Amino acid sequence: MRILFFSDWRIQPMEWIDRMLDESGDVDFIVYGGDDTRRFAPRVEWSPDVFAQADELARRKRKLASAVAAMAKILGRDPVFVPEAEESAWVGQSLPLFPERILRHFESPNGSYFQRLGERSRHGVGAVIGNDCSPEDRAVLSGTGVVNLHKQPVKVGAWGFVGIEGNIVWTDRDGRRVNAVGLIPHQDSEVRDMLERGLRDIKVNERHLVVVTHTPPRGLLDLAIRFGVSHLGSPALEEFVRERVPALVLCGHAHSRGGRAVRVGDTLVVNAASSDNRAKEAHGALIEIEEGALPELRWLDPARHSTTAVFGVGPVSERKLASVGITTADALYSAPIGELIRGGIKPATAASFAAKGSAFCAGAPVWLESRHEHVPDAVVLYDVETGLAPGRFDPLRFDYEAGASREVAGQEPWLIAAGIGTADDEVSQWESLDEDRAARRRMFKDFLDFVEASGNTTCAWSGTGFDDRAIVAGLGRWYPQGLVRWERVRKLDLCAIMKRSLELPGSWSIKDVSRFLGWQGPEEEWDGFQAGLAYEAYRQLGEPFDVEGVKRYNRLDVVQLAFTYRWYVTAVESEAAQRRDTANTPRARWSAEGLAALEAQLAQGLSAYEIEVPGYTILQIRRKLVYLKSRSRSAG
Numbered sequence: 001m002r003i004l005f006f007s008d009w010r011i012q013p014m015e016w017i018d019r020m021l022d023e024s025g026d027v028d029f030i031v032y033g034g035d036d037t038r039r040f041a042p043r044v045e046w047s048p049d050v051f052a053q054a055d056e057l058a059r060r061k062r063k064l065a066s067a068v069a070a071m072a073k074i075l076g077r078d079p080v081f082v083p084e085a086e087e088s089a090w091v092g093q094s095l096p097l098f099p100e101r102i103l104r105h106f107e108s109p110n111g112s113y114f115q116r117l118g119e120r121s122r123h124g125v126g127a128v129i130g131n132d133c134s135p136e137d138r139a140v141l142s143g144t145g146v147v148n149l150h151k152q153p154v155k156v157g158a159w160g161f162v163g164i165e166g167n168i169v170w171t172d173r174d175g176r177r178v179n180a181v182g183l184i185p186h187q188d189s190e191v192r193d194m195l196e197r198g199l200r201d202i203k204v205n206e207r208h209l210v211v212v213t214h215t216p217p218r219g220l221l222d223l224a225i226r227f228g229v230s231h232l233g234s235p236a237l238e239e240f241v242r243e244r245v246p247a248l249v250l251c252g253h254a255h256s257r258g259g260r261a262v263r264v265g266d267t268l269v270v271n272a273a274s275s276d277n278r279a280k281e282a283h284g285a286l287i288e289i290e291e292g293a294l295p296e297l298r299w300l301d302p303a304r305h306s307t308t309a310v311f312g313v314g315p316v317s318e319r320k321l322a323s324v325g326i327t328t329a330d331a332l333y334s335a336p337i338g339e340l341i342r343g344g345i346k347p348a349t350a351a352s353f354a355a356k357g358s359a360f361c362a363g364a365p366v367w368l369e370s371r372h373e374h375v376p377d378a379v380v381l382y383d384v385e386t387g388l389a390p391g392r393f394d395p396l397r398f399d400y401e402a403g404a405s406r407e408v409a410g411q412e413p414w415l416i417a418a419g420i421g422t423a424d425d426e427v428s429q430w431e432s433l434d435e436d437r438a439a440r441r442r443m444f445k446d447f448l449d450f451v452e453a454s455g456n457t458t459c460a461w462s463g464t465g466f467d468d469r470a471i472v473a474g475l476g477r478w479y480p481q482g483l484v485r486w487e488r489v490r491k492l493d494l495c496a497i498m499k500r501s502l503e504l505p506g507s508w509s510i511k512d513v514s515r516f517l518g519w520q521g522p523e524e525e526w527d528g529f530q531a532g533l534a535y536e537a538y539r540q541l542g543e544p545f546d547v548e549g550v551k552r553y554n555r556l557d558v559v560q561l562a563f564t565y566r567w568y569v570t571a572v573e574s575e576a577a578q579r580r581d582t583a584n585t586p587r588a589r590w591s592a593e594g595l596a597a598l599e600a601q602l603a604q605g606l607s608a609y610e611i612e613v614p615g616y617t618i619l620q621i622r623r624k625l626v627y628l629k630s631r632s633r634s635a636g
Contacts, residue, residue, distance in 0.1 A: 001159055002026065003287045004121070007033025007214070007252025008130065008273040012282040013315065014039065014113060016302035020284040021120050023300055027286070028122045029156050031149075032114070033252035033272060034165060034214035035130030037137045042111040046103055050075070054099035067097055068105045079105040084135045104136045109143040118145025123156045130214045131167035131182025131253065138165075149212050153198035159247070159289065162198030164191060164213040167253070168234040179215060179232040191236035195244075207266075209246035210289075216251040217241050220262055221271035224254050225388065229536040241267050248287065248295055256533060259283040261297050268295040279315045280308045307332045310356060311507040312349070320344040333357030333505075355503035365502040365517075365571075372572045373497050378420060379459040380451050381565060383557040384413035384470050385550060387539060388532045411466075412474035414535065416447050417554045419562055420454055427555045433538075433547060440478035444471075448485050456489055461510045461561050463495035494565055514560035517567045521560070526553035 004020060004027045021027065032040075046054070053074055061067035064083045072078055083105060109115070118124035124145035129137050141148035149163025166184025168191060171177055186194075199209060215234050216222035220241070222233030232254060241249055241264055249269040252258065258273030259281070268287075275281035284300035307313045307321050309329045324343035326332050332340075332353055340350035355366040419427040430446050432439040451458055460467035468491055475482045495508055506512035531550045538545035 001028045001157055001289050003029050003031055003210075003248075003250075003289070004284065005031045005033065005250045005270060005287060006272050006274070006282075006284045007250075008035045008255060008258065008276065009039065009282075010036045010274065010276045011279045011315065012274055012302070013279070013306075013318070016282055016306070017113075017117065017284075018120075019302045019305060020286075020300045021117075023302075024286045026122070027120070029161070030117055030121045030125045031161070031210075031212055031250055032125065032127035033130070033212065033250055034128045035132050035252065037127070037129045037133045037140050040113040041104075041107065041109065041137075041140045042113075044103075044107045051099055051103070054102045057102055058097040058099050061097060064097060064101065067102050071102050071106065075106060077106070080108050081105060081136075081139045084138070101134060101136060104134075104139065107139075109140055109146070112140055112143060112146070114140065114146045115143050121145075126154060126156075126161050126163070126212065128163040128165040128212055128214055129184060130165070131179075131184055133166070134183055153202045155202040155204060158204070158291065159208050159210055160199065160202040160204035161210045161212055162195055162202070164194055164211070164215065164237070166214060167232075168213075168215040168237065170235055178230070179234075188234050188236045191234055192240060195237075195240055206244040206246050209244070210248040210250065211237070211241075211246050212250045213237060214251065214253050216254055216257070216271055217249060217269065220249075220264060220269045221251065221257040221260055222254045223257055223533065223537055225256050225533065225536075229388070229533070229540045231541070241269070247289055250285075250287075256529075259299060261285070263294075266294060268297065270297060279303075305329070310353065310505075312352060312356075317345060317349070333360050352503060356505045359503055360505035365504055367502050368500075372501050374572060375459070375492060375494075375497065375565075375569060376455070376457055377569060378455060379457045379492065379565070380418050380420060380454045381459050381558055381561045382416060382418035382447075382451075382467065383460065383554055383561065384417075384467050385415040385528075385531055385535070385554050386411050386413055386470050387536045388529075411470050412477060413443075413470050415551065415554055416443065416471075417551075417558045418447065418450055418458075419558050427558045429551060429555065431547070431551070433545070437478060440474065444475055444479040444482050448482050451489055452485070457492065458489055459492040459494050459561070459565060461495045461557075461564075462493060463499060463508060465493055465496075468493075494561065494568065498564075498568060510557055510560045510564065514564045517564060519560055519563045522556070524553045524556050526550060 002024070004024050006017065006020070009017070009032070021030075054071060057067045057070050061070065068079050068083050114125045114127065124147065126147050126149045127141050128148065128150045129141065138148055138151070141151075147154050148165075149161050150165040151163075153160060153162040155161075164186065166186055167179050167182030168188050169177055169180045169182075169185045170188035195211065199206070213234075215232065215237070217238035217240075218233035218235040219231055219238055220233060222231050224230055224232045237249075240246075245265055245267050247267065249267060251269065251271050252273035254271060255273045255276055257271045258275065259271070261268060261270045263269070270285050270287065272283045272285045274283050280303040282302045284302055286298045286300055288296045303309050305328055307318050307326060307329055308315070310332055313321070313332070320343045321327070321332060321340070324339055326335050326339070326343065334357060335354075337347075337350045337354045340353060341347055345353070355368065358366045414433055415429065415431045417427050417429045428450060430443040432443040471486060472483070475486055495510075495513075498513075499508065504513060504516055506516055526549060531553060534545055534550070537543040
């Protein structure tokens, strides 16, 4: 049996699901793990009068059932489904009423996106709602080819599917309620009975069971960061998995662990939660299960063939590009800059995209400026590892290139790696895993001694100055005397330098950049975010920590940085660099196209406020008009 599984599709484009199906080929069953289920409902446009009446009911009525009954009289027809219990573990009281909640009870699920997806699967769609859904969203999981696995376990061929919706709530030893943030709560004590009852209903043994649960099992891909680093998984579900050994557990909810899988004995646990703040971090799993064999998993990348595969393109830019027929990365790379601007892309951004395309097609960087920043032949190349942001983790303040928060407070190194930018790639490392004053002081002192003995110039890679700020934060707390020594050090951020000079087709992570420039070496499964998350789990929760694995990753970052630094020095100092012609660079070309568009509209007698050049603000237009007029006077 071939299963397509995805979860927490909150901001990702709906058409990407079809892309996953195109990539998967024939599938037997499609499974959705919950949250934002309302996005899959058919779109219904209520008249302003009906909406106003529903709004009045929402303000006057206290109970959803009475509001729906009153709305039925106004519309002159019965609701499509009856309101269910509406107690919330989040607010500890009935959910607030609003017009949409009332009107949803009169909207048929016919024509939902789930039903359309079901037509592409041999046995349709099975799904559960998530903790951020409302009770009435269960209605979306109905109709032809769609089944609510929480309400109705099903048998598909020889395999049984049992679902658990919403957030599973439990109480820890200190009496605190865990995973209680949600609108669809179920007690952990109920989980075992739900699963056993489902097994009996569909009459399959454990080895043919697939558990579909929004909440992961305790300790299995359930590490959360939104409200502090914690495990939000269900202990009862974990106990069931270890005792009964189902074939599969499909879950979501913990976004930071999305796109990962783990085996527990013969059970494969898959968390396919997609990111709720970075649309292109969309996860889909194609899973094959057969009698007598362990499940096989292949991760899908629905963003791979879209324009969002290009670093710097998000959902907004993707829609703008699609408006002028640019829907793939290849089309974007080959599109004229003027076409990008007509689609609403800002000229500077259009220049960047065009430069990325040139770099991609040529297999070499595109230089943007004729003047390049010269750097010393030898520097101390270094990289730090820290934890995540203190308190509540905010994804918008996280530096994904450096793998750490942009916040200074609390962002201090526990591991520093450094090497000299020469032909060899020897790397020294200093660590202080625990917050021991003597050990941390010694770590910083040894690092500063190394820097001062090696030329007093350092180079890091972040583009944001994160490493420098982390060192300052750590020195201020553990070794204040070292602040003066660190201030005397000349500091370079190679990522920031290269961003000003050239454009590359991929992201600005040191992994992508060094690979593109020709570095060949081992792959490391860690990244900055996962290393920081694992450290926080060790520090705050006392969990085992793969120190050696992170040290290998940290050392590899310095090796890749050393390679990139040597490449840059060679490129800038070469004879070709001295003759490099950048008059026809993408940055220069967009300026020329912008001026040409303005000149054409000026010829029609339009004023600055009548001229329209997509991507230009009125201030930019007026400045260019001043330039055009001065150029015209000079020519005259």
